Amino acid sequence: MSILFAQSRTVTGFVFDKEKQYPLQSVNIFVFGEDIGTVSNEDGSFEIQNIPKESFSLSFALIGYQDTTVLINSNETNIDLGPIYLNIEILHFNEISVGAHPELKGSKTISTISLSGSEMHEKMKGTLAATLSDEMGVEVGSMGQATARPVLRGYSGDRFLMTDGGLKLGDLSQTSADHAVSIDMTTAQSIEVIRGAKSLIYGSNAIAGVIDIDKNSMPEAKFDHSHFHGIIGGESGNSSLFTNVVYHLPFKNNQLRFSALNRSAGDQMTPVGVLKNTSVNNNEFFTGISNYGDKGRTSASVEFLSMNYGIPGSPEGHISGVDLEMKKITQKLILHRDIQLFDKYSIFDLEQRFVGYEHREFESNDDYAAVRLRQQILSVQGKLSGFGRVLGSLFQYRKFSAGGFYWTPNTDEINLALFSFREIDLKNFTLQNSFRYEMLSVLPIVSEVLFSNFDKSLVKDRTFHLGSAMLTLLKDWNHWALSTSAMYTQRAPGIEDLFSDGPHL
Template sequence: MFSFLFSSNIFSNGDAFVVEGIVLDAETSEPISNALILLVGTNDYTTTKSDGTFSLHVNRSGAIRIKITHLAYQEKLIDFNSTNEFNKRLVVYLFPKIVNLPSVIVTDNLSASLIDEIKDYSTILKGKELQKQLSQTLAATLKNEAGLSVRSMGPAPSRPVYRGLGQDRILISEDGMKSVDLSATSPDHAVTIEPFTSERIEVLRGPKILTETSSTIGGVVKIVRNEIPYQIHNTYHLTIGGYAETVNKGYLGSIQSEIPFDPVALKFELSKRSSSDLMTPDGLLQNSSSNNLNTAIGLSYIGDFGYSGAAFRLYNLTYGIPGGFIGAHPKGVKIDIGKKQIHLDSKVNVSDANFIQLSYKNIYYRHKEYEFSGRIGSEFRIITNLAKIDYTHSQLFNIEEGVFGVSIEHRDFEIGGFVFTPPTTSFNFSAYLYEEFKLNRMNINFGFRYSYDNVKPKTEHSDSKIGIINKRIFNNISVSASLIYQLSDVLFIGSNLSRSTRVPTIEELYSQGPHLAAYSYEVGNPDLNSESGIGTEIFIYHKYEKLNFNLNVFYNNLNSFIIPRNTGEINYQTFLPIYKTYGVAALLYGLDGSFNWNFYDRLSLSSSFSYTKGIFRENSHPLPQIPPLKGITSIQFNSDNFQVGLSCDWALNQNDVDLFEQATDGYLIFNSFIQFLFNIEKSVNSLTLNVDNIFNKSYRNHLSRVKSILPEAGFNVRVVYKFLL
């Protein structure tokens, strides 16, 4: 399919005329350079420029056929009659194709390996697929990905959970560096990331995550926004976006731009989001509104050596935590978060494919929790300094490619209000490497990470009610290796074996008092050891134009698995349920997968599912907060610039619950979407309309802390629009 746009750039002279147009990626709407534009039946051709535009001289009239080809895209043929049809500008969308050949990729970054190709198929959101999934939070945007669930305590404080693993076992990073907030420590704390302004979102697993975290059984949710420009464009880029939904009267507006002043590039972004209380099929979820302001500016100098730049980001979020369940404040709690960060980044080329990258972040995070009366119940202030140096290489001895480096993190954690966790400083030093080998049809990926952690309370206590509050030092080693064997051009099998470690958080070690917004009385354990265990996984992938699928089976055997458990007791001074932190032996195992089948012309059927079983190793009783068997199935029609589809979110009952944990029923939720890409002059426009929970079905998310009072969102219409120039 193709589109014609009004333009004054088509010239004719008798039977001769000039065809002008632009070629775009159908997935991302980005311009495609070096595409071949051929006049079929002749030797007349041209290629697209870096901005995707082209001009082709045609010296005949009548029926004309143009062929557009590119190594990485599916071929397209366009027919028209020059005498009466072609008086407008041509816009062509090309779909990426799978090339079943060994990868030979020229890039300004680490070359793509086989495992990266598989990851790109199954666990990456970008372009129009990202826009279709965009929701209020990062977790809600990712909820349909295989293996992922959403932990929540109302709409705003939601966070991804992977294969039943939450907290800081799932590291969230922005542009290659850890994102700092308190979302990993408690369900009432929000992730301080605006997904709408991201370029793409990746879910990483396997040995490569050891370059960022020591928890190999978890994963890394990687936000790519390139806030520090790394290349000079030949013209300015502008993106204006908007988002609105009915279920909470929510809206968002954003603007982003990148402006070249060769050899300097400037980039800025601004977004504002607001939502009212959430409407559910059973009523209004009081005190669930939120307001967010996000702004950033980045500047970099780009030359033959690489690039060097800096960025400043300001993020403010105010949101409510609903009340009404056991231990909760009757009218809920308000939380106000402010984050300021300075980001420095430099890449220095050593040779064609080898480079050194130096990165630094300073993050100031402030978090206040207010009772309904306006009194501050809890207050947190964290100052974090992060730094890392990576050396990325191509061929080295028998190694195909890899990276090794070191990182440090210093954290100053201050606490106020009615919270009795002691102010604490922590220091981490890590050294890591990731390497890739290839032996005929076998790809081997290996990762290693050593971590030293020093956690020091500013005031030590030898007679605390929970034990001795003093400095703790942890030394940990994490290792992971993956094997991928290519059975054929389209079929791959593999396995992963890893040793995972995780240092207990400050809250898990030293908490000893009420936590206002979490509605819990938290008791830490200063004698905790590092969490550790062995993870195994077997997977199979099939990659073909008509059928893609993957299936993953995993088994994690963990020692000292650190979890907070509801004891069933009440602290009668605060009337809050008591949650104690334990290190237990645990097993987590299950399977997940997805497939996409183009079964007829432009019709496709897709589905993903996730199942995790978590038990205490000593008695086989269920672990708390394990999601049920769940998934999504959809059917859709695809054309070059139009998509329409119907999907069904489903889950089974979850009756395998810990003591004092609420079971949940299964559900079927139907949704639909329409997405349309169109051009106006030189701009690319994308409009997506989603209708969620079409039948206003009442259902509960098992990982929601407020499921006992009200269900999830009811009938909802979401509209997302983006204008790119």
């Protein structure tokens, strides 16, 4: 049982002059019909808390500029409007309708960690762990700055999930401490830590919760003009420099998005000197297109990521350290439609995703890769959503291969899942319940590996059937929330758990 501070709904964004593209300070911003408002800061940013739960209109007023009103139709906890442009001659926006998934982000949650908008920019650092390091219940485990990873409520490894827009990242960061999380936080729009019954929507092995990162996502609303913005920054502690540029190009009922990132950092400085062989170099390119219709939107995108980083040496082995090269390509096709089904479900989402991941490890200053890991993951997820309810299914195929000093057989894995989530108001309490069924088939290719400690006859196909359920009870007061959860979760072992014949490198 836990008592947590209740988080109100907020809306954030930036206000700019349309013609000269500079930020506008002291713009009066208020929720129409409510006694809620604020003024924009020197950089044009603003944040309004305690906004209504239903749709609302946000008004912008500044002497010398046309009054502008934005209609927001969203049940999200944190609504980031991005840039709002004011024009001294023409009304720039009549109405913006921001689509959302009310059954998910509008539902109550145990977690108090949710970053977006200006707060996200203020806390943003190169890695996910560093970005969350000041949050309650989050610690950092690291073998160098690139491999820093969050420890959530004392749990690490595969005891919690890290997802990108609701699906697993597709990297191998949770299998070894020297494998980096395949995300540079400069391209992330928001982070949410999800606990309780809602976490089973994302996966079964979520006893400590889920960290869901929204990065390089296509906008839910189409801009009415092209837009460019960039971020340049650095850190003195590792002589780092990073640059990220983003360009949106709307045309007819479509919108293109381009993004490019480069980050380079030297060895990390510590109170006792330089930590050698901890430099990092990240490069990322993203392109996507969305089509907007009356009943929904369709988007397609592809992202390329490369990370080169080092981990420091130790007297026990690899005295000079280890160099690692990671490459990852992510392709997404997303269909979002407004529907009416059984008077219960109002949104249908279908996502197809392909991740191609490659990882090589070198003894420092060596040209031969001592370890080579590769996996390809194809996912198809369908989801029906309504107010306080979710029903969905997932098909996932994984092809894993290893080479060098890594004695794990090449393997095909097939994962099928069915999941549901329901939120019910019981007088002054809120009851959430969820269920997830998974079937995982592990199909090792025994002929392609030599075992030293395993009897080959024991390495065979395995199939697991799993069921997980959670029940969460919540009670809100003015400034506090009481929550308690009961859970029964199961996790199927993957090929790395079943048939790895000793450590690598």
